[in-house]
Amino acid sequence: MSLPYFEVRRAEEGIRAELMTAVRHVIERGHYILGPDLEAFEHRFASYLGARHVIGVANGLEALMLLLRALGIGPGDEVIVPSHTYVGTWVAVTECGARPVPVEALPTTYNLDPERVEARIGPKTRAILVVHLYGQPADMDLLSEIARRHGLFLLEDAAQAHGARYKGRMAGTLADGAGFSFYPTKNLGALGDGGAVVTNEDAVADRVRLLRNYGTRTRYVSEVTGLNSRLDELQAACLLVKLSHLDAENARRRALAARLLDALSDSGLGLPAVPSWADPAWHLFVVTTAHRAAFQRALAARGIGSSVHYPVPPHLQPSYRWLGYGPGAFPVTEQLADHIVSLPMAPYFTDEEVHHLCMALREAALATHASCEAKLPSGCSGRVQGARPGGAE
Secondary structure (H helix, E strand, O other): OOEOOOOHHHHOHHHHHHHHHHHHHHHHHOOOOOOHHHHHHHHHHHHHHOOOEEEEEOOHHHHHHHHHHHOOOOOOOEEEEEOOOOHHHHHHHHOOOOEEEEEOEOOOOOOEOHHHOHHHOOOOEEEEEEEOHHHOOOOHHHHHHHHHHHOOEEEEEOOOOOOOEEOOEEOOOOOOEEEEEOOOOOOOOOOOOOEEEEEOOHHHHHHHHHHHEOOEEEOOEEOOOOOEOOOOHHHHHHHHHHHOOHHHHHHHHHHHHHHHHHHOOOOOOEOOEOOOOEEOOOOOEEEEOOOHHHHHHHHHHOOEOOEOOOOOOHHHOHHHHHHOOOOOOOHHHHHHHHHEEEEOOOOOOOHHHHHHHHHHHHHHHHHHHHHHHHHOOOOOOOOOOOOOOOEOO
16 A cells, blocks of 8 residues: 555545535636635634634735734844744745844754743844744743743744644634645645735734735725735635635544554654644644654655655755854754654545554654664664653643
8 A cells, every 4th residue: 555645636535526616606706816705715714713814815925924024024123933944934034124033943842942032032033933833833822921021023833733722722813913824735725825814913914915915905006015915716715615624634634643643652753742732733743763764765665655844944054044053053953854754644544544554654663763773782762852752741
């Protein structure tokens, strides 16, 4: 049995007829930009999250950029960001003219370490931009306290956290504003690019709506320099369909994650830790191993796909050399980048496929671990230094 890492076509098989109907209705209406489907999706997604405002935009990067700009963050400002994240989080900051100030990751949840944030706050700091990485909520209460104490905005990059909950509250509603991505592989994915800004602040929402449409409220009257960043009607219509299935698919992801945590509990892999207050969306299921290449080869030999999110930290990317960070600047993040492996996490797997996946993953992990121990008598734990096995913190 072969199980590729993720197949978008298969993920949409069960709802293809609904998607085709939604697309046909948009075509028949002939209204493609800033129309009734976008308005309906914004209202429905806001209701789902329990938020006051959702503003659909072109993609997840521009959702964060527009949110930062709406808050007046720009040249001369600094924004706290995680050192372990997709580079897009940092790009949103620099595209506004601000400077990203990275904070080290936790080896347990892979999220930004809130205990290290205050040491990185300076006179130019305006905001903390936290990522709910892999669908795992960050520790928002502690970060909120720090932000309040220093008079900073607290923002969420919720691109991987559709439906995740923190102490019963939805990710994306836990701060001054949030950016979502609807990239096709997300838990809530469009049929192309798409994104949204979420906020409970009326003034912020009004500013984002202005900025996403050339800075205009009245046609041909540009009040400020804005962007063309609008979630189109076709994507909004498809997202309306997919939103109605999100909770059921997330439930299947959680069930699969529980099976994987159980099957791999003594496999030698470092497993993601889930704090008692977190209900992850399980966008990705990420493990660590000191012998990634060997483990991925063992997986491939068993027909199991895998991926790596992310092999090069932002501070070591060529585009961010100007910040002056070199190897060793963020050791936990760099060790994660060398050790992480993303395993298949798909809500469409059948019971038979889940059983096969668990057995194959366990076999591959144990075989890799035994092989490396034979070569290295001192052992070869897959856990990043300081990490704990999966389960409650």
